[in-house]
Amino acid sequence: MPSVQRPSEVKDNLLWDFLSQLLEFDPNKRISAVEALQHPYFTSPEALSDISKEQQDLASLAAIVQLEGDQSITERISLILL
Incomplete structure (x- = not known):
């Protein structure tokens, strides 16, 4: 092959x-x-x-939100970043 x-x-x-x-x-x-x-x-x-603290925090949040079954991660992240 x-x-x-x-x-x-x-x-x-x-x-x-x-x-x-x-x-x-x-x-x-x-x-x-x-x-x-x-x-x-x-x-x-x-x-x-190579991963920044902010990237690690966002990944952790995404994992938590996914475990909770919430699909609106974009909304939750934008509220946190404000």
Whole structure:
């Protein structure tokens, strides 16, 4: 089965690992959406240090609102940011 060749522009090994798993031709070997979100490209200490406090707060609020079943997250966030 064919594979995607790493472009010379992609220097980051974590990024390449992530992209190559997303672009896997064989659907049985391709990374799932859940697995993709758990990939070290998003969960490593380096990735987490790139997220601002405000972004972390918004993500936490979104998770809470979703657990409560509230779909109006945009309204709630805009009230908090005012």
